[in-house]
Amino acid sequence: MIRFSHVHKSFARTGAALADVSFQVNKGEFVFITGPSGAGKSTILKLCFFDERPSQGEVKVYGISSATYTPADVPRLRRRLGIIFQDFRLLEDRSVEANIAFALEVTGTPAGQIAGRVARLLAQVGLAAKATAIPRELSGGEQQRVAIARALANDPVALVADEPTGNLDERATRGIFQLFKDINASGTAVLMATHDLDLVRRSGCRNIEINRGQLVFDSAADGGFRASGASPMMEEDDA
Amino acid sequence: MRLAFREALLAFRRAPMLSALSITTIAFSLFAFGLFGLVALNIRNALQKVEDRVEIRAFIADGTGAEATSAALGDIAAFPEAASVRLVTQTQALDRARLELGEFSDVFEEGILPASIEVRLKTGFRDPATVRAVAKRIEVYDFIDDIRFGEEWVEKLHRLRNIATLAGATLGLTFAVVAIIIIGSTIRMAVMARSREIAIMRLVGATNGFIRAPFLIEGFLKGTLGGALALVLAWVALAIINRFVVQATFFDPWMGAVGVVAGACIGLAGSALSVGRHLKRV
Numbered sequence: 294m295i296r297f298s299h300v301h302k303s304f305a306r307t308g309a310a311l312a313d314v315s316f317q318v319n320k321g322e323f324v325f326i327t328g329p330s331g332a333g334k335s336t337i338l339k340l341c342f343f344d345e346r347p348s349q350g351e352v353k354v355y356g357i358s359s360a361t362y363t364p365a366d367v368p369r370l371r372r373r374l375g376i377i378f379q380d381f382r383l384l385e386d387r388s389v390e391a392n393i394a395f396a397l398e399v400t401g402t403p404a405g406q407i408a409g410r411v412a413r414l415l416a417q418v419g420l421a422a423k424a425t426a427i428p429r430e431l432s433g434g435e436q437q438r439v440a441i442a443r444a445l446a447n448d449p450v451a452l453v454a455d456e457p458t459g460n461l462d463e464r465a466t467r468g469i470f471q472l473f474k475d476i477n478a479s480g481t482a483v484l485m486a487t488h489d490l491d492l493v494r495r496s497g498c499r500n501i502e503i504n505r506g507q508l509v510f511d512s513a514a515d516g517g518f519r520a521s522g523a524s525p526m527m528e529e530d531d532a
Numbered sequence: 533m534r535l536a537f538r539e540a541l542l543a544f545r546r547a548p549m550l551s552a553l554s555i556t557t558i559a560f561s562l563f564a565f566g567l568f569g570l571v572a573l574n575i576r577n578a579l580q581k582v583e584d585r586v587e588i589r590a591f592i593a594d595g596t597g598a599e600a601t602s603a604a605l606g607d608i609a610a611f612p613e614a615a616s617v618r619l620v621t622q623t624q625a626l627d628r629a630r631l632e633l634g635e636f637s638d639v640f641e642e643g644i645l646p647a648s649i650e651v652r653l654k655t656g657f658r659d660p661a662t663v664r665a666v667a668k669r670i671e672v673y674d675f676i677d678d679i680r681f682g683e684e685w686v687e688k689l690h691r692l693r694n695i696a697t698l699a700g701a702t703l704g705l706t707f708a709v710v711a712i713i714i715i716g717s718t719i720r721m722a723v724m725a726r727s728r729e730i731a732i733m734r735l736v737g738a739t740n741g742f743i744r745a746p747f748l749i750e751g752f753l754k755g756t757l758g759g760a761l762a763l764v765l766a767w768v769a770l771a772i773i774n775r776f777v778v779q780a781t782f783f784d785p786w787m788g789a790v791g792v793v794a795g796a797c798i799g800l801a802g803s804a805l806s807v808g809r810h811l812k813r814v
Contacts, residue, residue, distance in 0.1 A: 342735075365739070372737035382732055386546055396736040398535050443736065 294320050294451060294482060295341055300350035302336055302506075310336045311506045313350070318451070318484055323477045325493045326486040328503035334486035337503065338455045341484060342376050343367050355450060372400050375444025375452040375481075379459040381436045383428040389439050390415065390424040396446040414442040418472060434465030441472060451482035458489060466492065536745035543726070543750050550722055551754065557718040558758025559765065561711035562795050566766040566783075568707050572700040573787075574780045579693050586658045586689070588651040588667050588681040596647075596675040604673050605649060613657035613666050618650045646677065660687045712798055715758075719751055719802040723810050730810065740811050747807045748800055755799020759792035766791075 295318040302311040311333045318324050326334045339345040340352045343362065352359040355373050357366045383392050393411045402410070415421045418438040428436050437457055444452055452473070458466040470492060477483045487493065493500050502510035544551045592601060601619060609617040620628070625645040651670065653663065663686050667679050723730075733743050763783075770782050783791070 368734075368737045368739045370737075371735060376735050382728075382735065384729060384732060395732075399733060399736050399738040399742060447737065 294318055294355060295484065296351075296353045297337070297340070298351045298353070300340065300347045300352055302333075302340065302345065303348045309506055311340075311347075311503075314503070314506075314508045315350075316501055316508060316511055318482055320450070321477070321480050321482055323474070323483045323496070323498040324485070325496070325498055325500045326484065326503060327488070327490065327493055327500055328509075330488075332503040333506045334503055335455050336506075338453050338484065338486055341453050342371055342374055372447050373450050375441070375447075375449035377437070377440050377444050377452060377454040377457045379456040381428070381433075381440045383436060383439055383443075385428050388425050388427055389420060389431070392428070392439055393443050393446055396443045400447050402447075410446065414445055417445065418442040432465065433461050434468055437461065437465070437469050438472065441469070441476075445476065445481075449481060451484060452476065454483065454485040456486055456488065458487065458492070470496070533745070536742075536749055539746035540749035540753065543722075543746065544753075547722070547725060550725060554718045554722055554754050555757045555761065558715050558755055558795060558799060559761035561714045562759055562762035562791065562798075563765040563769075565704070565707040565711050566762050566791060567769060568703060569787075569791075570766060570770060570780065570783070572696075572704065573783065575696050575700075577781055579689070579696060582689055583655075583658050583693070584652075586653060586663060586681070586686055588653070588663065588670060588679065590649045590651070590667075590670045590673075590676045591678045591680075592647045592649065593675045593677045594646065600673075600675055601647075601649075604670075604675075608649065608651055608670060611651075611666060611669070613653050613662060614651055615654040616652045620648045620650055622647045658686070659690050712802070715755070715798050716802040716805060719754070719799070720806040720809075722750070723747060723803070723806040727810065730807075743811065744804070744807050747803045751799040751801075751803025752796050753799070755802070756792060756796040758799065759795020762795065763788050763791055 297314050297316050300311055300314045301309070303309045314333075314337065326337055328334050336345060340347060340359070341354055343352075343354070343357075343359065343366075347359050354370060357370050362370075384395065387395065390411045393414055394407050397407045397410060398404075411424075412421070415424055418441055420435060420438050420442065423431060423435060428439065431439065437460075441452075441457075454473070457473075458469050461469060466489065473483050473485065474496075500510070500512045501508060605617050605619055608614055622643055622645060625648065626642065629645060649670070651666065653666065657663075657666070660683065663681050664683070667681050670676060671679050730743055767782060770780060773780055
């Protein structure tokens with residue numbers, strides 16, 4: 294469903310961000326992308342929803358190729374993906390339900406169906422009681438749940454999440470991760486960038502590790518969990 | 533479309549100060565342009581009034597028969613340049629002179645002033661060369677003693693009109709460009725203020741057309757309101773000028789409508805450019 298083939302990405306100011314990265318995420322899979330800050334995790338995710346274009350190689354997501362896509366393909370692709378960020382990216386001046394309804398309105402969902410779907414999504418993320426609250430009245434964990442509900446609004450085939458628990462405390466992190474697991478259990482693939490190696494280790498999910506723009510480990514190919522090789526550099530970079 | 537309208541109206545409600553600032557900026561930019569337009573309009577009207585007085589006066593020799601005169605009147609009336617042709621008899625010329633120069637009315641004796649043919653020309657045929665050419669064609673009648681058309685002031689008037697037109701076009705264009713730049717910057721500010729919303733719209737799969745629509749409607753509404761406000765300001769300014777300075781003319785209703793439509797178009801174009809540039813960048 295998501296396929297990276299020998300992807301290179303360079304930026305004019307900062308130089309090479311990714312070098313010869315190849316991997317594939319299959320339907321319904323849960324995949325972590327780990328690595329130190331600046332390793333290229335966010336670049337991989339941006340390439341997934343075509344916010345960036347590879348300098349070389351090909352990214353193919355849900356049948357749309359970075360080599361041949363047209364501008365009209367980008368919104369079409371993003372409607373099939375749910376995108377989640379560490380900073381939630383909610384519309385601060387709209388209620389929780391309006392934030393979710395917005396994603397449905399944007400994609401042309403008939404007005405008569407929106408209220409029902411929003412209510413179902415809020416129930417799914419455990420925020421049925423907070424429908425009329427505005428984002429700043431919610432905790433970080435709750436705001437991230439709103440973002441997840443919005444990402445789920447259009448029944449995505451995959452969720453692409455960039456450090457979704459990065460701003461959350463331990464308890465909220467567990468809750469959000471469990472929500473991702475539940476969503477994944479219903480068949481939606483999840484591609485999540487994270488620094489939280491404990492979370493990755495405990496989950497037993499596939500882990501792709503990136504370091505200095507290169508794919509250095511993929512548990513699907515190499516087996517097991519590689520925390521020892523990555524940790525010293527991560528700690529150094531994160532410090 | 534309903535959603536786009538709702539989003540455009542919500543933008544006014546969410547950022548009332550910024551919206552008011554945009555509308556006021558558009559209004560004052562168009563007001564400055566409108567004031568210039570009023571000055572240009574009144575200068576044009578004044579020149580038009582003077583120009584309307586351009587006429588050719590052909591003096592008829594004494595003893596000319598009525599038949600020859602009326603034949604000539606018919607011929608001249610058929611000139612494509614002629615707006616009106618009128619015979620002024622000796623008696624009418626005398627009455628007019630006595631009326632216009634009342635204190636010298638005793639000086640004028642019966643038969644002292646000649647009869648004449650007065651020809652007024654249509655708009656567009658009042659330039660010195662045309663006036664001169666028409667006068668020459670009238671002069672060929674052998675009963676015409678003399679012909680006058682104020683050659684010197686017709687030329688001065690023509691020059692003045694040309695200068696006024698050129699200055700008007702240059703200043704008008706400058707004002708319009710400045711107004712467009714100011715309005716464009718204001719709308720750009722409004723777009724930048726909502727860049728986060730635009731980014732989120734893109735993330736959830738909104739097409740560029742969908743993102744653009746509320747901004748275009750917003751720009752159109754702001755431009756229309758700004759244009760209408762500018763018209764009201766110009767009317768107030770004219771009322772003050774009329775009261776304290778000089779009697780001047782206001783725009784015709786259609787000119788006012790053009791002003792409001794221009795505001796709407798500038799608002800629309802400004803929004804289209806600003807959003808288009810923003811979408812290209814993000």
